[in-house]
Amino acid sequence: MIRGIQVIGVLVGIYLMLQTLVQWKRGNYGVRKTVLWLSLWTLIAILFAFPGLTSLALPILSMENTILMVVVVGLIVAYALVYETYQQAARAEKKLTELAQNIAIHDYFEKARGNPDEKDEER
Amino acid sequence: MKKTKSDRLIYVFIPACNEEEKVGKVIKGLDELKLNLKIHMIDDGSVDRTKKIARKAGAMVVEHPVNLGQWAALRTGFVISLIEGADVVVNIDADGQHDPRDLRRLVDPILNGEADIVIGSRFLDGDIPDMPKYRYIGIKTFNKMMEMITKKRLTDCLSGYKAYDMSMVKKILPYMKENQYGGLEFLIMALRHEAKVIEKPIKMKPNSKSHKGKLKFGYNLLRTVVKEYFA
Numbered sequence: 001m002i003r004g005i006q007v008i009g010v011l012v013g014i015y016l017m018l019q020t021l022v023q024w025k026r027g028n029y030g031v032r033k034t035v036l037w038l039s040l041w042t043l044i045a046i047l048f049a050f051p052g053l054t055s056l057a058l059p060i061l062s063m064e065n066t067i068l069m070v071v072v073v074g075l076i077v078a079y080a081l082v083y084e085t086y087q088q089a090a091r092a093e094k095k096l097t098e099l100a101q102n103i104a105i106h107d108y109f110e111k112a113r114g115n116p117d118e119k120d121e122e123r
Numbered sequence: 124m125k126k127t128k129s130d131r132l133i134y135v136f137i138p139a140c141n142e143e144e145k146v147g148k149v150i151k152g153l154d155e156l157k158l159n160l161k162i163h164m165i166d167d168g169s170v171d172r173t174k175k176i177a178r179k180a181g182a183m184v185v186e187h188p189v190n191l192g193q194w195a196a197l198r199t200g201f202v203i204s205l206i207e208g209a210d211v212v213v214n215i216d217a218d219g220q221h222d223p224r225d226l227r228r229l230v231d232p233i234l235n236g237e238a239d240i241v242i243g244s245r246f247l248d249g250d251i252p253d254m255p256k257y258r259y260i261g262i263k264t265f266n267k268m269m270e271m272i273t274k275k276r277l278t279d280c281l282s283g284y285k286a287y288d289m290s291m292v293k294k295i296l297p298y299m300k301e302n303q304y305g306g307l308e309f310l311i312m313a314l315r316h317e318a319k320v321i322e323k324p325i326k327m328k329p330n331s332k333s334h335k336g337k338l339k340f341g342y343n344l345l346r347t348v349v350k351e352y353f354a
Contacts, residue, residue, distance in 0.1 A: 094302055096189075097191050097195055097302040100188050100195075101191070101198065101199045104187045105185070105202055108183075108185045109206075
């Protein structure tokens with residue numbers, strides 16, 4: 001018998017797959033990122049649809065309890081995602097800093113050359 | 124043709140964020156030295172009258188569109204100095220903690236070829252400046268870590284009052300990775316390039332507004348030092 005939570009899990013998985021495809025279509029994701037996310041959401045949807053499959057992984061991971069395995073694997077994936085997000089934020093901060101510095105230097109030399117723009121207005 | 128001591132261009136950079144009360148005094152203090160200084164205030168995203176006051180006091184203003192931090196401001200200053208051909212760069216705080224009259228003491232060893240970097244030390248004359256205990260312990264800890272990494276004993280590696288010979292900056296800057304907390308990275312790299320780093324005693328007034336010594340600041344400095352240790 002199919003349980004409600006399975007239906008919700010599969011629907012969420014499909015929704016996230018569609019979201020990933022939308023991001024790919026808009027050019028926000030490259031092929032690698034799209035494949036990675038699609039694989040993850042597909043796997044989640046399949047595991048919700050056929051929860052019995054998780055028991056196949058139990059001996060491989062040397063675990064006895066399915067729920068515990070799902071929680072542990074979920075935590076590992078969550079840690080990986082947090083780390084990836086941290087890396088991305090650090091990269092974005094570095095780029096932003098460089099961009100702001102370049103703007104400041106550009107404006108400084110423009111003003112020194114006698115081309116004050118509207119930014120020169122004193123507050 | 125080699126420049127004489129008096130021909131050499133000295134650039135002073137004052138990173139400032141919302142320092143309308145003190146920045147004017149600092150610029151005037153520098154002006155009164157009657158040295159051939161080019162004074163720049165790096166406005167690090169101020170929302171008050173800091174820029175206006177700095178311009179009025181006679182400084183050239185460089186504007187960061189957003190707040191990037193003190194090291195990022197100095198880095199901007201370094202780039203400008205390299206493009207404009209400065210010989211010596213001095214970094215001084217905008218909050219009035221540093222005495223502009225100490226500037227000559229920092230610059231002279233560079234002009235005389237005795238040093239590549241001169242650190243204005245708050246501890247060199249034996250006094251303990253008026254600062255919170257945790258900050259004092261933090262500074263001492265970083266001094267020790269620097270000594271472990273570079274074998275150079277310093278009393279105030281975190282001082283914000285430093286003078287740099289631009290030939291050293293030119294060597295180090297392209298290799299620097301840290302954008303916001305690069306003060307110690309720069310010092311470690313310079314010492315690895317066999318730079319002559321010396322300290323001179325300076326006077327410092329306490330400032331309760333200072334952000335230095337806060338947990339995030341300390342963490343980022345530690346991260347930079349650890350990264351450099353394993354580099």
